[in-house]
Amino acid sequence: MDINKFKEIFENTTTIGEKIYIENNLAETVKFVKENYHFDILKEIIAVDNQENGIELIYRLYSAENEEEALLATIVRDEVESVCNIFDSAYADEKEIYDLFGVRFVGNQELKRLYMPEDWKGHPLRKDYMENDERLNWND
Amino acid sequence: MNYLYFLYIEFLAKHNIPKIFGDITFYVIPACIIFVALILVILVLVLFERKLLGWFTQRKGPNRVGFWGVLQTLADAFKLLCKENITPIGADRAVFNLAPIIMFLPVLIALGLIPFSSEFTFMNFQTNVLIYVILATFPVLSILLAGWASNNKYSLIGGVRNVAQILAYELPISFTVLSVIVLASSMNLTQITLAQSNQYGVLGWYWFPCIIGFGLMLICTLAELNRCPFDLPEAESELIAGYNTEYSGMRFALFYLSEYGMLFANSLFISVLFLGGYLSPFGKYLSPILFSGPVGNILIYFEQAFWLFAKSFLIIFIFIWVRATLPRLASFDLLKFSWNILLPLSIVNLLLMSLLKFFVGGVYA
Amino acid sequence: MLKEFYYMLLSFLTVFKHLFKRPVTLEYPEKKSEVGERFRGKPYMKGCIKCGTCIKVCPANAIKIEDNDFIFDMKKCIFCGNCSFYCPVKAIKMTQNYELATNDVNDLKLLYKIEGRENERLD
């Protein structure tokens, strides 16, 4: 999927390497991309916690027909609109990211913790989680 | 039976015990014999099934306890005896304890009906085929009670499924049994066995003329016993153990024993109806030839019993073989299979047998 | 309809065929299944130079070196073989012994003496 074809479609996108950053209206972009460029599989939503500048969500889309892959990324503070009505696989991903990172997905009704028990305090995969627990620092 | 009865009364008279006492106690002895025989056979049967299933899947089967795994079932029974009888909270206590007992009773009575040899039948009145068919449906009641009483969703589903299944499979059984009664023109099991001893030998038994009935009977008995292709009520992979999920200790042992007891009783019933009961496949009995004189004709009774047991173990082998091969039927296909295929087939079979009886009656009289 | 009966009969005969094959199972305590010589069982140490590579490489942090005592903590070890593979002098060897069940807990602390080249520095 060459980048510039995306570019003139979305005006405020900046690209770093392969990823295409999208500031807002993520859901329409994903819906738009899914219908027009038959990206019909959302392989995974990767969440990375870069402490100060928020949590980065990478949406890996793949089209089975023309075997292409597109990476859409957004920087998120703690709330983003959900894509679960576009891709049903996002239900599981969004629950996991909510559970491990605390990002709330607006529009996903069944948003609750996937792995941790309901009353678990804190979000384990964030960088500022239990930093002081020396039990976890094994190797140094 | 009456020959033994006079022998017994005469023996009591010698020790001048009043005759009335003899009458009462006479029927206790065979009851005890049957009970002990049943327990022994069940022990052998459970081991027989586990060993065979092992061999079918290239495994050794139980071989730790006893020389060749022989005492395995005894060890299991003893273990179950020592286990604690847990009653779940909220279970309907009375019904919970009643269910296994109801399940075990019909097995004992059913064995009393079967003619083990020409002389030895415990209850030999004229319509014991009918009694047997009624007894065979007792476990449904106990399974439903067990399913309801153990306050567990899985057993409830198991119990309810069993009712639907037995309902669907009792009708073909009664029609097939009817067709055998028509052929043998009598409701008494001993008469049926004797009716099958004609000059054709093995082909004269009712499995050959009534081949459809024989197949139907095998399939429906599998369903009635909740065995392999029809084991919906206690499907391990769905309902864990179905109706006997909450049972442990001696109550579970009762369920387990009565399941194998019914298996043995039903296979005896089929071998009487279709494989000529205690008749020997070679036309005449071997023991008078081997042991001449009085010993010979005592041994005849044991040889007759031996032939009956051999045939029933052949049928049990077929049941275990089916269990090793076939997957389970879904609940819908199970009911459709019975109502759409088995029931009409059994009615057609009844028609055929009555026509056969009417036109070719002489041959099979 | 006939094809169904044929396939049903075929599946019965295939299962029946297995009735006469020798069982493949093995009675464990009497006959043990022999393991290859690369099998990673209980670790054994001889000739350590206290370089500490194994401590850095072990995922479960199961190795401790107090002065002259080389301790495997069997409660943590996952038998991955990293230590024996990356030890520069091949001091750690994984034996073929896989029956490690004990009912006394201090068997699980394997202690090996470090002798011979102990003057090298533990970097």
Add this chain to the structure above:
Amino acid sequence: MTSLKLNLGPQHPSTHGVLRLILELEGELITRCEPDVGYLHRGMEKMAEKLSYIQYLPLVDRIDYLAGFFYSELLCRNIEKALSLELSPRVKAIRVMLLELNRISSHLLWIGAFLMDLGAVSPFFYAFREREVILKYFEKISGQRMMNNYFVFGGVRNDIFDIEEIERFLEILPHKLDDYESIITDNLIFKKRTVGKGVLDPKIALNFGITGPNLRASGVGYDTRKKDSLYEGFSFSPIVLGNQDSWTRYKIRILEIHESIRIITQAIEKIKANPELNNNFINPLNIVLPEGEYYSEIEAPRGVASCYIKSDGKKSPYRLKWRTGSYYAVNLLRKLLVGEYLNDAIAIAGSLDIILPEVDK
């Protein structure tokens, strides 16, 4: 009709691990199914942030203990791509052979478990008899049956030997597969239980992120082995069957085993072609990936598996994420089981080949 809330699992014989399905039943009809996972969550991704790469490698086999080779290959491929380590042709051939052997053993176990769900007792033991040969071979080569820790960054631990045993096994396997097929494939009861049950429309499958044999059984020919650099020079054709029900999901796995046998025979020729094994190992103590993000992808037996590493130049990764096949298959159960009956539901869930360690990571 009062609806009965039934807990299927977590201790349940047919959920292959600790999956809990909260079902709402009306009679035996399922009206709502909500999977509840997390009973086997070991925090693979959190552990990665604390351990160095060489320490994390042995843990990676535990992500899917039936296909351990695939996940150690994923991690090795990511590191080799980052540090641009070249693999010798013999190492590539060894890796392809062991990956395909692992796929066969995983499919064999699935066939046994699926038949056990449906109630047939004997195919389970026959499938395990074959699988035992493969596991014995893994043990001889790598030292452990399942947690083999055999692939290392830049090559394999030590050389492979005794390939004749595998060749003998590959001759026997097709006959044994015909044995299973004669017991199962056209069996009337098996067909009644699986044909037309659990129909997975390609659109729904793609929407739910289903990949691997389940997707190929619904007619979409997506097989990452075609674009995989490891599988260059191997001629194979991904199997795509069209009619979307459990029976095709069973049939496609049997055909995939035959396909894997062909790939392994080619791999054995390649192994024999170049005898010397030159791994280029690196010092394991300070493996540091240059800053940036690295993806790697592989066709695991249960779907596409991929590993994403974001490194910030330290000894352990800044963020490591796994994508596994069964994770999305469990999510699919929410839609697939609605409107089915209880004993069909177990058969359909079994046909998707869900393994819980993959789901819980």
